[in-house]
Amino acid sequence: MPTEAQIAGGHKANLNNPNTSQESKQHSKEVLDNEFNGDNVAGAGDNVDKNPGNVAGGLKATVNNPNVSQEAKESAKERLNQM
Template sequence: MPTEAQIAGGHKAAINNPNVPEETKENSKRILEEQFNGGDVPKSGDNENKNPNNVAGGLKATLNNPNVSEEAKKSAKERLDNM
């Protein structure tokens, strides 16, 4: 069963996806406001169970993905440098 953070994250992703219809984006915004305090939910507590090598691999993949924004790449690089 997905956590609140995962559900809110899905709605946030829908809002920022250019391929999602405007009506769906508005619905996601409404749900975030009404059910998830505007999307401000605690992050999932699963981080301590994640394999650091897998996390590092995902961050490296982000850095090399041409479809990822420069802002996301910068964040991934900072997280990788702090590991």
């Protein structure tokens, strides 16, 4: 049986898959919004303290990645500023 994190991850992957239909993407977006509060779902290891240097590095990579949406970049910048 898949965990909530796996289900949400599948819907997130579907949203970014260029080979899926707009109807399928809309369904995934609705599931994430309605059942997972956007995409706020606890995943494996979420209760473990994370290395702040690694987190900052990942956020910096997001900000500089040309394949990341402007919205994601802004979110990463905000999180970096809060650290």
